[in-house]
Amino acid sequence: MPVTEYKHHMMGIRRLRLLHLLSIGVLIGVFGSSCGQPPKKPVAPALDVAQPWTDPELDGNQQRSAQLRELTAATTNPAAPAYVITHATIMTATGEVFAPGTLMMHAGAITFVGPDSASPPAPAGAQLFDGTGVVVTPGIIDAHSHIGVYSAPNGRGGNDGNEMTAPVTAQARAEYGYAPNDPQITRALAGGVTTALILPGSANLVGGRGFTVMMRPARIADEAAFPGAPPTIKMACGENPKRVYGDKGGPGTRMGEYAAFRAAFAEASEYERKIKTYSRERAQWLARRDRAAQLNAAWKTKSTAPGIKGEVGPTPPARDVKLETLAAVLRGDVLVQVHCYKAADMAQMLAIADEFGFKIRSFHHALEAYKIRDMLVQRNIAINTWADWWGFKFEAFDGIPENAALFTEQGGRATIHSDSAIGIQRLNQEAAKALRAGRATGVPLTDSDALRWITANPAWVLGIDSVTGTLEVGKRGDVVMWSGSPLSVYSRPLRVFIAGEVAFDRAVGAPLTDFELGNSARDRNPQESSQP
Amino acid sequence: MKLPPVLHALALIGMAASGAPAMAETIAITGATIYQSPTQKLSNATIVMRGGKVVAVGENVAVPTGARVLDGHNRIVTAGLIEAASTLGLVEVDQEGSGNDGRFDSSRMVHAAYRVTDAFDARSTAVPIARSGGITSAIVRPTGGLVAGTAAWLPLDDQAVPRAPLRDDAAMAASLGHQALANGSRGYAIANLRELLDDAATYQRSKAQYERNQSRTLLASRSDLEALVPVLAGKLVLMIRADSEVDIRAALALAKSRKLRIAIEGGAEAWRVAKELAAAKVPVLGDPTLNLPDDLSALDVRDDNLVVLDRAGVDVIISTLGGASNARTLRQLAGIAVSYGLPYSKALAAITSLPAKVFSVGTPTRGTLAVGQAADLVVWSADPLELSSNVTAVFINGVEQSPASHQEKLLQRYRKLQP
Numbered sequence: 001m002p003v004t005e006y007k008h009h010m011m012g013i014r015r016l017r018l019l020h021l022l023s024i025g026v027l028i029g030v031f032g033s034s035c036g037q038p039p040k041k042p043v044a045p046a047l048d049v050a051q052p053w054t055d056p057e058l059d060g061n062q063q064r065s066a067q068l069r070e071l072t073a074a075t076t077n078p079a080a081p082a083y084v085i086t087h088a089t090i091m092t093a094t095g096e097v098f099a100p101g102t103l104m105m106h107a108g109a110i111t112f113v114g115p116d117s118a119s120p121p122a123p124a125g126a127q128l129f130d131g132t133g134v135v136v137t138p139g140i141i142d143a144h145s146h147i148g149v150y151s152a153p154n155g156r157g158g159n160d161g162n163e164m165t166a167p168v169t170a171q172a173r174a175e176y177g178y179a180p181n182d183p184q185i186t187r188a189l190a191g192g193v194t195t196a197l198i199l200p201g202s203a204n205l206v207g208g209r210g211f212t213v214m215m216r217p218a219r220i221a222d223e224a225a226f227p228g229a230p231p232t233i234k235m236a237c238g239e240n241p242k243r244v245y246g247d248k249g250g251p252g253t254r255m256g257e258y259a260a261f262r263a264a265f266a267e268a269s270e271y272e273r274k275i276k277t278y279s280r281e282r283a284q285w286l287a288r289r290d291r292a293a294q295l296n297a298a299w300k301t302k303s304t305a306p307g308i309k310g311e312v313g314p315t316p317p318a319r320d321v322k323l324e325t326l327a328a329v330l331r332g333d334v335l336v337q338v339h340c341y342k343a344a345d346m347a348q349m350l351a352i353a354d355e356f357g358f359k360i361r362s363f364h365h366a367l368e369a370y371k372i373r374d375m376l377v378q379r380n381i382a383i384n385t386w387a388d389w390w391g392f393k394f395e396a397f398d399g400i401p402e403n404a405a406l407f408t409e410q411g412g413r414a415t416i417h418s419d420s421a422i423g424i425q426r427l428n429q430e431a432a433k434a435l436r437a438g439r440a441t442g443v444p445l446t447d448s449d450a451l452r453w454i455t456a457n458p459a460w461v462l463g464i465d466s467v468t469g470t471l472e473v474g475k476r477g478d479v480v481m482w483s484g485s486p487l488s489v490y491s492r493p494l495r496v497f498i499a500g501e502v503a504f505d506r507a508v509g510a511p512l513t514d515f516e517l518g519n520s521a522r523d524r525n526p527q528e529s530s531q532p
Numbered sequence: 533m534k535l536p537p538v539l540h541a542l543a544l545i546g547m548a549a550s551g552a553p554a555m556a557e558t559i560a561i562t563g564a565t566i567y568q569s570p571t572q573k574l575s576n577a578t579i580v581m582r583g584g585k586v587v588a589v590g591e592n593v594a595v596p597t598g599a600r601v602l603d604g605h606n607r608i609v610t611a612g613l614i615e616a617a618s619t620l621g622l623v624e625v626d627q628e629g630s631g632n633d634g635r636f637d638s639s640r641m642v643h644a645a646y647r648v649t650d651a652f653d654a655r656s657t658a659v660p661i662a663r664s665g666g667i668t669s670a671i672v673r674p675t676g677g678l679v680a681g682t683a684a685w686l687p688l689d690d691q692a693v694p695r696a697p698l699r700d701d702a703a704m705a706a707s708l709g710h711q712a713l714a715n716g717s718r719g720y721a722i723a724n725l726r727e728l729l730d731d732a733a734t735y736q737r738s739k740a741q742y743e744r745n746q747s748r749t750l751l752a753s754r755s756d757l758e759a760l761v762p763v764l765a766g767k768l769v770l771m772i773r774a775d776s777e778v779d780i781r782a783a784l785a786l787a788k789s790r791k792l793r794i795a796i797e798g799g800a801e802a803w804r805v806a807k808e809l810a811a812a813k814v815p816v817l818g819d820p821t822l823n824l825p826d827d828l829s830a831l832d833v834r835d836d837n838l839v840v841l842d843r844a845g846v847d848v849i850i851s852t853l854g855g856a857s858n859a860r861t862l863r864q865l866a867g868i869a870v871s872y873g874l875p876y877s878k879a880l881a882a883i884t885s886l887p888a889k890v891f892s893v894g895t896p897t898r899g900t901l902a903v904g905q906a907a908d909l910v911v912w913s914a915d916p917l918e919l920s921s922n923v924t925a926v927f928i929n930g931v932e933q934s935p936a937s938h939q940e941k942l943l944q945r946y947r948k949l950q951p
Contacts, residue, residue, distance in 0.1 A: 154826040183825050239627070370946050390939070391658060391857030393627040400939045406946070422821050429864065432919035440922050441943060489867030489919050520825060521803075521832040 051310040053289045057282075060316065071228035074467040075476045077108025080500030084122040085481065088131025092471040093138050093455040095448050103136055105477035108500040113471045129481065134494065137451055137486055138471050139194025139478030140427050141458035143337075143384040144364050144417035147424065148198050148213070148224075149174050151182035152515075158182070162201035163208065167245050167257075168264045170233065170325040172208030174198045175225070180218040183520075184421040186510035189215045189503055191425035192486070192493040194478040195226055197462050199364075202236035202339040203244040205251070205261055209325065210234055210337060212462050216503045217513050230463040232361075233329060235261075236339035237349055238395050258348050265356040268326030274317040275327065281314040289313075335361040335463050341395040343368040350379070362461045364417065367399035370406040377412035382461050384417035387433035405438020408449055415458040427454045432487035447487060476500070558582040559930065560595040561911065564604025567611070569900040570881035579609060581907035584929040589901055602911070607924065610880065610916050611901050612668025612908030615859050616851045616887035617771070617797050617817050620662055620670045621652040621686060623856040636676030638714045642728060645755035646681030648672045649700050654691040658856045660937035663688055665860025666916065668908040668928045669698060669898065671891055673705040673771065675854060678712045678724055679752075680705040682759055683771065685891055687908075689928035698898070702891045703795070704763050707773035708783060710829060718829065722782045727751050729790060732760035769793045769890065771817070775800035776830035784812055795890060798822075798853060800830045803837045806844035815847035815890050820869040822853075838882075839873040848874070849890065850882040867917035879917060906930075 083105045090101035092113060102119035104112035104126070112120060122128060151158035160177030163169040178198055188196070193215045200207030211221070212229035237257055246252035251260045292308035328334045336353070340346045340363050353360050362382035363369060367390065369376055369383040376383065383404075390399030404414040416431045418424035435450035459469025468476045477500030484491035496504035504510055512523055559581045566574040568589055580588040580596060595601055624631030633651040636643055652672055662670070673683035685699040706712075712721040731750040735757040741747050742754070750757060762768035772783045775798045784805065787794040796802055799816040802809060809816060818838050825831045834840075838848045850865050852858055866879040874882075888899025898906040907930035914921040926933040 152824050152826050153828045153831070155828070187823060243627075374949055388861065389858065390661075391625060394625050394631075397625060397657075397938075398942055400942050402943055421824055425821070425823075426868070429868075429919055433864070436920050436922065441947065487919065489864060489917060490871045492871055516825065519831055521834040524832065 051312075053292065053310040054312040056313055056315045063319070069228040071230070071464065071467055073227040074229075074464065074499070075109045075474065077477075077499040077501065080105065080108045080477060082106040082111075082123045082126035083129065083477075083497070083500065083502075084126045085129045085131045085134070085136055085479075086116060086119070088134045088136045088481070090136045090471060091448060091451050091486070093448060093451045094470045094472060095446070097448065100131075101136070103131075103471060103479065105479065105497065105500040108477055110471060110473055110475050110477055110479075113473060129495070131481065133484070135482040135485055135491070136471070137192075137480050137482065138455040138469055139480055139496065139498065140192045140454045141415075141462065141469060142188070142193055142196040142418050142424050142427060142454075143362065143415045143458040143461045144419045145188070145196040145198055145421075145424055146201060146419070147184045147188060147196065147215075147421055148178040148180065148182045148211075148221075149200065150421075151179035152184050152421070162203040162244075164203045164244055167204050167241055167251060167260055168206045168322065168326075169200075169204050169208050170206045170264075170329075171322040172200060174200050174209060174211035174234075175221050178211055178213070178221040178224065180221050180224045181513045181515060182217075183513045183515055184424075185215055185217050186504075186513055188421070188424045189496055190493065190506070190510045192428060192480040192482070192496055193424055194480070194496060194498045194503070195459075195462070195464070195468060196424070197232060197337070197458075199232075199234040199337065202234070202240040205235060205237070205241050205257060206264065206326070207234040207236060209334075212464065214498050216498055217511060226462075226464060228464075228467075230335055231328070231333065232335045232337050232462065233325065234337050234339065235349070237261075237345045238339075238341055239393055240339070254345070254348075258352060261349075261352050262355070264326060265330065265352065268323050268330055269356065271317070271320060271323035272327040272330055275324075278314055278317055282316075285311065285313040329358050330356055332358060335461075337362055337364055337461070339364045341365050341367045341393075342398075343371040345395070346372060346376070350375070361463075362413075362415075365396075365419070367396050367403060369412075369414075370400065370403045371398075373407050373410040373412060377407070377410045382413040382415065382457065383407055384415045384458070384461060386419070386423075387416055387430040387437070401434060401437035402441050402443070404434040404453055405441070405443040405445060408438070408445065408453075409443045413457045413460055414453055415461055416453045417458070428482075428486040428491070429489055430454075432489070435487065447485075450487060557930070558587075558596055558599040559602065559927070559932070560593075560599045561602045561604040561607070561609055562595060564607045564609045564911070566604075566609040566901060567880060568902060569611075570877040570885055578604075579901060579909070581909075581927065581930040584907055584931070586901050586903055586905050586907050586909075589903060602925065604911065606913075608912040608914060608916060608921075609901070610666075610910055610912065611884040611899055611905075612910055612926070612928065613666045613862055613883045614887040614899060615662065615667050615670040615855070615862055615883075616849045616891070617853050618662075618670040618672050618851070618859055619675070619854050619856045620658055620667075620672055620688065620859055621654060621656045621856075622648065622672060622674070624653070624656055624658065626857075634672075634674030634681065636674065636680060638677050638711060641678045641713060641724060642752040642756045643674065643677055643681045644679045644704060644752065644757070644759040646674055647700070647759075648674060648682060648684040648686075649697050652684060652686055652697075654686070654688075654694050656856070657938045658859065659688050660690065660934075661857070661939055662859035663926050663928075663933055664923060664935065664937060664940075666863060666910040666912070666923050666926065667859050668910070668926065670859065671702050671887065673703060675705065675707070675773070678706060678708075678721055679728065679756070679760070680707065682768075687928055689931060690933055699891065699893070701762065701768055703769040703771040704760065705771050705773075705797075707797075708779040709774060709776060709827075718776070718779060722779070722786070724751070726786065729760065729764060729786075729792075732757045733764055736761050736764065763792060764790065766791055766793045767893075769795050771795045771797050773797045775827055777801040777804045777832070778829065780805045781808070784808055784814065787812065787814065795849075797851075799841075800827070800837065801832045802846075803834065803840035804832060806841050806846055809841065810845035813847075815849055815886070816841055817849040817851045817853065819851060819853050820865055820872060820874075836872045838869050842874055842878050847886055847890065848878065848882050849887050850879065851887075863917050864919065867919070870917060876917070 089099040149161035198211040210232035212226040218224040366383035407414040456469040459465035479497040578593040622634040674680040683703040685702040885899040888896035911925040
């Protein structure tokens with residue numbers, strides 16, 4: 001071992017070095033005592049550099065993973081004042097409706113929800129809203145949006161949603177491409193959306209990590225991040241990947257797609273195996289090193305045993321940011337969101353999930369979920385679908401407006417998602433249309449069921465249902481005050497609260513994003529364009 | 533599907549009942565709330581259809597003997613909805629070549645000779661689904677390039693044998709803006725449209741020389757120029773897709789200098805030109821949901837664009853602007869316009885009487901339920917613009933339409949899962 005390296009390693013383990021010097025001294029003493037007799041043969045001196053306990057992990061750059069927030073942070077917002085809404089119709093999305101009801105929020109969380117008659121006195125200094133004629137619901141959650149990664153204005157500059165350079169880009173993250181000042185954000189907010197899952201597009205089999213955001217403009221992506229939301233990943237099957245990669249090296253067919261999925265997960269399994277093997281070997285090495293230190297320490301006092309020879313620890317496998325994400329999927333640490341339209345495609349994805357032992361959280365679009373609703377519900381897989389989109393591509397040819405209703409009737413969790421910066425502005429209306437279709441075919445659905453399609457159920461899809469998605473004490477103050485029933489085409493949000501703060505007030509208008517300053521109808525023509 | 537003989541016979545009877553003989557049927561809907569026109573709402577009224585037309589409507593109308601009577605209590609009857617800028621019957625599946633017609637890229641500039649009537653497929657899967665949203669006829673137009681071709685106004689009834697269009701030539705579809713030309717120049721698009729109209733005039737004036745090959749080179753082919761002649765005469769509406777104020781003003785200037793009849797489709801910034809559009813009596817076909825600053829040449833977008841236009845006196849037509857599969861959302865768009873402040877009667881007119889007025893020659897024959905009008909009508913369970921309302925019956929030319937569609941049959945097949 002070259003000396004420089006030897007020194008480098010010795011710095012970290014000074015105590016061992018001292019022990020080795022002592023042992024060299026002992027050896028010199030032994031030779032010194034036999035000096036009087038001429039040696040028969042010259043004996044090479046023992047190498048006076050001992051094998052250290054070498055830790056190859058210290059050779060690499062010390063990577064620090066990002067500080068993770070706890071999900072409970074989502075319900076704390078010291079900046080949020082106390083708000084009290086009284087005399088309103090409060091649809092909690094738990095199934096309970098209070099009319100006339102009261103909702104109180106303070107410091108980011110809901111502190112009371114119930115009938116007016118049971119309401120405690122408003123805290124001192126609280127801002128009061130008379131909710132007569134107003135309907136209050138949880139903030140709308142969209143489980144499928146590309147706002148920020150396909151930002152407005154439309155064009156090359158803001159086109160950041162599909163990393164179309166390889167069919168598997170698990171290393172990509174929507175957060176990296178998120179434009180936190182996208183003018184589409186404020187329009188979604190004005191439609192009552194408080195949270196959305198921003199997903200990479202569906203060009204790739206594995207597009208990358210999703211990004212759960214609070215739907216309000218921010219300076220940087222991290223300020224928009226929903227505190228503590230669990231990681232998600234976007235996958236896609238069917239027509240899109242084969243269209244994009246058909247003449248770029250494949251996959252060019254569904255056959256190739258599922259083969260490529262399996263190859264990617266096989267590779268991830270191999271990576272995971274290497275990591276696990278390494279962890280085990282390193283743990284063993286650390287244990288031996290500790291034991292050696294113990295023995296050497298004991299020897300120092302008793303002068304009976306020789307020093308324990310050091311060992312070089314196992315070398316960590318090369319880090320692969322793509323495979324480590326897929327490996328996290330295999331471990332169940334990431335909520336898997338799969339874009340599939342057809343029953344047959346969903347079934348292929350289920351087979352792959354079974355083969356590699358991971359769970360699918362939800363299918364997105366899932367226009368044919370109604371055909372296999374028994375299978376999906378039995379596996380506790382949610383679907384995110386539209387009210388009435390169909391036919392824009394062949395795999396969307398069998399979409400029917402009753403999809404969400406039939407899935408709900410089966411006992412499954414359905415959400416109405418947008419996948420559109422226009423549709424996201426009226427998810428309440430989309431839910432109302434799906435409700436109408438379901439009732440027309442005899443599915444006994446309540447208004448609360450329809451509300452859950454855009455609140456509680458998407459909260460579950462995103463893994464944040466413990467802190468938002470319903471109006472319950474202790475949950476986050478993500479709340480919408482509507483001018484009437486959210487299921488009416490004529491109703492619009494009056495106020496939208498995010499984490500207990502007013503994020504949108506119709507009397508004021510949506511906040512102008514940076515792009516719109518001096519550059520939009522409202523900013524250029526304040527008199528002409530007051531909000532109706 | 534193979535039917536047992538008895539069912540097969542019943543199916544045949546059913547077909548006969550909904551086929552030609554029904555034309556002669558007299559049908560009365562009684563006790564209904566009837567929008568005779570968007571501004572004339574009749575309560576507890578009766579409407580009688582015979583021979584494909586409305587023969588009586590009012591609050592004191594007697595039911596003719598022998599008429600089939602539908603109870604209209606707690607029902608609302610409106611004229612059939614008209615989707616005024618559609619691709620129904622042209623686009624079956626957007627992303628499939630075989631399911632797509634009349635959508636051109638900008639590599640060729642002029643397709644004026646393209647006629648929707650040559651391509652329209654009345655048996656498209658999307659047609660009965662549009663009908664399920666109360667759409668009874670549509671102005672179907674091609675897209676792409678500077679001039680996309682001749683739009684037609686088509687009935688959307690269940691056609692065993694294709695029926696004649698309501699109008700073969702309802703409009704000439706054109707577009708301005710950066711997507712009109714392959715080189716992406718807005719200014720050059722306008723220059724080319726001017727030159728094209730000049731050349732059509734030249735062709736019209738000197739057909740004989742043209743036929744003898746004694747003409748300078750003209751911008752388009754003979755058939756394209758020929759198709760543009762009615763536009764020059766102001767007989768055919770030039771329906772111009774334009775979103776930016778710059779393009780809308782250019783279109784207005786072109787119309788004024790050449791005495792053209794135009795309509796603006798899209799019109800994201802049309803509110804900025806509201807006064808001029810009203811003065812020139814140029815209607816705007818718009819979608820009230822288009823409020824994103826998507827186009828760098830048209831950033832002054834606002835939620836209440838159509839409301840501002842209406843207040844200025846512009847005729848506002850509401851449309852999905854090209855929808856085939858989503859045509860049934862038309863009534864929702866009208867409801868959304870109301871939520872932004874458009875008066876209810878204007879929203880109803882925007883999807884019934886107004887498109888009929890704009891795309892008819894002379895007095896419209898549909899779009900309202902006055903006596904003598906075509907019996908295109910829809911029976912609704914409640915407010916037609918409200919999301920919870922169902923379409924309970926659709927009549928086109930006095931014939932009740934079957935609710936059967938690809939989707940309705942899928943629903944029946946999967947309503948209960950077979951283990």
